Amino acid sequence: MSIQGAAVVDSARVTPVPSGRKRRRSGEGLAATGFLAPLAIGVLVFIAAPTALSVLMSFYDVSLGGITFVGTANYERMLGDPLFWQSLRVTGVYALLFIPGLTIASLTLALLVQAEFAGVGLWRALLLAPNAVSLVATALVWRFLLADGNGPLAVLGRKVGIDAPSWLGQPGWALLMVVVISIWAFMGFYMLVMIGGRQDIPSELYEAARIDGARPLQQFWFITLPMMRPTIFFVVLMGTVIGLTGLQSFDLVYVMTKGGPANATSVTLFYIYQQAFLYGQFGYAAAMSTVLVLLMLLTAVLFFRATNSGRFDVDN
């Protein structure tokens, strides 16, 4: 799940390997080749080759009939495909709600449980528990919770006198629910990341601020927030990657709404999947994947520029 993706930040902080003797031991290069061979072969076949192939395929018509070079036809088709534009809009709305939602939720939870107090370990574990459950199970549980008529939330609503809407049956609500459930599923892990960032702030800063008479809100605004900037930056970046590629929202959408109602939850990745594996339009799907990746990279670059910060860590 998200845990693996989180290590993206790692490549930005390459730790230097301690340099030992300058002289190379005999056969070290040969040994290294042996140790690295399984990984290298796997990466070439299952990561590098498909990456290259993805761009290549986008210029071909790859369907059951065979392979034909079509130039930029797949890209032109995209321009006139209202469902593609609809899916981009859905992805955009999803990301715009998901990124700040995830960041604020994980930061708030982190500040709540970062200090050590009796029972804090249990509370942290409970907050993290949704992360251990698969997105398929998550989607099924929430389908039950949000079921029309006699689902727990509808029943609860009736008790307090609210007529619950058809959560997954109305376009606006359905997308909002997918966002909320995504945040619920991921905030625990990013809470851990935020706790790490918060605990790195020297407590002397807070003591000094207290002596100067700073109130909790001022402390948050002038110490916590600026000091945690690198961590928050990381979470926003991860949220952007998760939100735009749809790696996670796909599972939720596939199980809960199948892209509906009225394509309201059809994120781009879901539409790509449909085109490829429902209609066999591999070339068109590859072209849309390429555009999606470019959009994601563009957003990341703009984000780096806007925050004037290509670094993840203040002391690096």
Place this chain on the structure above:
Amino acid sequence: MSTTEARPRMASGAMTRFARPLVAGLIAVIVVSPLVLMVMQAMRTDAGSWTLANLQFAVADSQVFRWLLNSLVVAVTSTVLVLVVHSMAGYALARLRFRGRELVFLGVASTMFVSLPVILVPLFVIVREMNLLNSFVGIVLPTIFGGFATILMRQFFISVPAELEEAARLDGCGHFQTFVRVFLPISRPAFVSVAVINFLASWNLFMWPLTITSDSRLWVVQVGITSFQTQYQGSWGYMMAVTFLSALPTLVVFFILQRYIVASLKTSGIK
């Protein structure tokens, strides 16, 4: 000291001691309540009384059992392969000196930017050409080469003192023997971290197995239970029992071994 100065300090002291644990506990309970409701629904009859029938049916369902077993085979195989492949690569990148090492490291690190959705379609084509559709090999193999585990292992191996290595060298150990006899025995924490993370990730994987398996006998549990949606529409007790069973292994692994996940965050430098 004047009273106006003392008050905020007292207030924040009281906040830390009573209000914060209370609020934190309340929010934690709300956050986890969907999972509690899942378990409760699994143990209820339609009339609302308690029962174990749903869970018994789910356990006795030969299809569910098969899917759980498939998931176990996939997750365990994947985890073993990940440990072997990435510990070797991590060792080479941490302890061996060779030309192009930095370049290889960058290559490994950059694989983490290539997520599955981006390459789903061409990967499917490649796996189809290799005749691996509808096979466990096809489910497992393409998903184990992401660079995260290598980097975690490398970070760990770097911290091993050089003296241990020297001693093995003087005893006449070659590179492979040094790796197996010196590095592997002391690397348990790193191995457990990688194993836990990978087990959870591969047990929960959905999109890839969905894409390449059409034979229901080869479905992993994540793919299998989605097919139950239409079959058992409306019988939420049974659906939640099956869902609970599918989530139980990861919940157990997670609660017993969560400190290793936290530890791996620290090792990898994310914190």
